[in-house]
Amino acid sequence: MSTIENQFTDLRLHGMYARWKAMVETREHHKLSFGEGVEVLLQAEAQDRANRRFDRLTRAAQFRYQATIEELNLESARGINSSQITELATGTYLDQGECILITGATGCGKSFLASALGYQACGQGKKVLYFNTQKLLMKTKMARIDGSFLKLFNKLAKTDLLILDDFGLAHLDKKQQMDLMEIIEDRHVRSSTIIASQLPVGSWYEIIGEATIADAILDRLVHTSHRIELKGESLRKKL
Template identity: 55%
Template sequence: MTQSIALNQMSKMKFHGMIEAYKTILDSNKHHDLSPEELINHLLQAEWEERENRKINRLYRTAKFRYSATVEELEFSAHRGLDKMQLLRLADMSFVKRKENILITGATGSGKSYIASALGNQACMQGVKTQYYNTTKLFPKLKMLKADGSYIREVARIEKQDLLLLDDFGIQQLDDMARMALLEIIEDRHGRASTIVVSQLPVTKWFETIGDSTIADAILDRLVHTAHRIELKGESMRKKQ
């Protein structure tokens, strides 16, 4: 009777991890072998792990990465120009703690978005609030939100991310609205949060893509300074596969 009451109370308090752990102990009849302290510690650990897993899954679903990629799956062959030690250092997410940026460039199909998604997934696993955007879709979306008055709310949500992934930057020339939106996002995140920018254009071409020289200077000064660079080489990974 006491056990069923305990399970019922756990259920009401939504201690799902604790419920499963307690049921397992009861089914295996090991509760007699545990001291009260050991039992409590075991149940608390189970609840903590369950909540952490739920948090990670929620972060991953919300991030909406382009690829379901992991750092362990990356190919570090020499011809790609991908430095394994650099990537592993970035994967510990210390760059997020230091509010630093990452710029990933390379030809179409070279695996840029996959690497960014792998780093994003690693961030979620460490509890970092992360969001992925394709810039060819983001800026038109922001333009539409300007019309219905929800632009400020969306930009505020973007700025609150601990790690922001901007994919396919530079495929389209930025218009006035896109330039100002990008400036606003980068300005508010500068020194406060990290951004990963993925582009098939080398960084030297970004000034031209942004367009307005004054705004381009302001954006690139905040984005590029002290950023980690990953410059991929070689043929398309998609063609290779």
């Protein structure tokens, strides 16, 4: 290994190291001016760091599906507005702390759509966490018992995009109501939340249970939200 390659390795400039090796093997470095060579190496390093950050973000998110915006079925019959999806894909809603509420019958693609939007957010450098709602509320319950409650809630609050899937599969007890309220309150206006549910938004009051808490939660979610109501028969059934 040459002195230059050793320095790239010591400084952890992995993108530069890989690009330099390729340039030497093809003798490309002889064809470039000093400035051009430096620019090529810097671009390679920047791309490598972006790729590795993206990999870290997607692993940490723990998506249900490895889905992309390009893979979405944008047929209008499914209740998807392609212009709306295009707008959401820009990530503007993330910068404005807006929510996305996705509803529809079992198997119609809610989780896939939520995963695709989350995957897109990771590509834009955003921190994303994906949870089944009931499992998250079980996690908050255990965190209260073992004393890690503040740490968990700080992590949820600082996440750029929180995805709550399968919301409404079970009614919430008093502690779950309060935990959900605190999660939504911590994120209100500051960060974005995607909620996917089989139930229409109008039925969420009953699921949450306590009218006052339901009003507070839905007031923070609904008024600044993007709504997507998926239609059609189960995609799983078609497969």
